[in-house]
Amino acid sequence: MQLEPRAQTLLKTLIERYIAEGQPVGSRALSKISGLDLSPATIRNIMSDLEDMGLIASPHTSAGRIPTPRGYRIFVDTLMTVQTIDAQTVESALQPRSQTEQPNRIIQNAAQLLSSLSQFAGVVLTPRHESVFKQIEFLRLSEKRILLVVIDPAGNVHNRLLLTDADYSPSQLVQAANFINQHYSGQSFDHVRQKVQHELRQLRDDMTRLMQAAIEAGSEALTEHSDEVVISGERNLLSVSDLAHDMASMRKMFDMFEQKTGLLKLLDVSSKASGVQIFIGGESQLVPMDDMSIITAPYKVDNKIVGTLGVIGPTRMAYERVIPIVDITAKLLSSALSQQ
Numbered sequence: 497m498q499l500e501p502r503a504q505t506l507l508k509t510l511i512e513r514y515i516a517e518g519q520p521v522g523s524r525a526l527s528k529i530s531g532l533d534l535s536p537a538t539i540r541n542i543m544s545d546l547e548d549m550g551l552i553a554s555p556h557t558s559a560g561r562i563p564t565p566r567g568y569r570i571f572v573d574t575l576m577t578v579q580t581i582d583a584q585t586v587e588s589a590l591q592p593r594s595q596t597e598q599p600n601r602i603i604q605n606a607a608q609l610l611s612s613l614s615q616f617a618g619v620v621l622t623p624r625h626e627s628v629f630k631q632i633e634f635l636r637l638s639e640k641r642i643l644l645v646v647i648d649p650a651g652n653v654h655n656r657l658l659l660t661d662a663d664y665s666p667s668q669l670v671q672a673a674n675f676i677n678q679h680y681s682g683q684s685f686d687h688v689r690q691k692v693q694h695e696l697r698q699l700r701d702d703m704t705r706l707m708q709a710a711i712e713a714g715s716e717a718l719t720e721h722s723d724e725v726v727i728s729g730e731r732n733l734l735s736v737s738d739l740a741h742d743m744a745s746m747r748k749m750f751d752m753f754e755q756k757t758g759l760l761k762l763l764d765v766s767s768k769a770s771g772v773q774i775f776i777g778g779e780s781q782l783v784p785m786d787d788m789s790i791i792t793a794p795y796k797v798d799n800k801i802v803g804t805l806g807v808i809g810p811t812r813m814a815y816e817r818v819i820p821i822v823d824i825t826a827k828l829l830s831s832a833l834s835q836q
Contacts, residue, residue, distance in 0.1 A: 518737070
């Protein structure tokens with residue numbers, strides 16, 4: 497959407513004033529602080545045009561205007577000037593204290609840092625781990641029902657039930673397990689999946705189908721609990737009047753933190769894009785509340801994206817300050833984890 501320069505200035509001024517004070521902004525206030533030499537009537541006309549475009553709205557209780565989700569989007573995409581942030585503050589908090597410091601501790605520090613710097617909630621989606629297995633076994637339960645037993649490199653045991661088209665004998669199951677363990681032990685199921693079509697042609701079709709089913713089920717068994725969201729500072733949001741204005745909104749907000757399903761989906765979506773992403777409530781279907789915004793950025797280990805972090809706060813947040821906090825934390829977390 498193209499706005500003429502005067503409209504851009506007034507929209508930017510209105511949003512910055514509203515973010516700072518939380519009160520609807522009137523044309524008289526804008527004439528004083530915008531720096532534009534315009535009459536009040538001209539300002540009112542431009543404000544009316546911005547309202548017609550859906551960028552600002554007038555609450556019932558005031559003659560002033562407030563930004564809409566669409567207005568915030570124009571602001572963060574084209575009008576905002578991002579602040580700089582002292583990287584040393586972030587780096588010192590995330591720098592590993594020793595080579596043996598656990599990555600989980602560094603990730604927890606990142607969530608706490610995001611929260612303390614933004615005064616909102618900090619979230620980190622923990623790194624995805626490749627589904628590497630050490631050994632698998634098949635146990636015949638009954639006709640066409642097989643228990644897949646997967647042992648990971650740490651010795652943990654994961655079980656999955658396979659429903660098959662064919663009835664496999666115990667000797668066939670031993671043969672299939674021996675083949676997989678001999679050729680693929682120590683590799684990830686994702687890697688094995690890519691090789692299996694070519695390398696299993698030497699086996700009968702029914703054995704190939706069994707192994708393909710085992711690879712899919714084994715991958716699910718090892719990865720289903722690997723996605724975890726670390727959250728810090730969610731109680732900060734209780735003091736944000738925009739989010740805690742009624743019990744229904746508060747309940748919806750804390751359901752999101754407790755169930756984490758929607759949060760996982762949003763963070764997973766943002767991990768597929770490079771750089772900072774801004775999700776504004778009322779505009780993005782991924783954000784559960786109209787008055788909430790989420791700023792995210794992916795982080796890497798050895799130049800490979802492995803997770804996402806971000807800040808959850810009100811739509812009326814200081815985006816120009818929070819965006820660089822998220823951006824630099826993601827970059828320094830990437831550096832800290834790559835040193836492990």
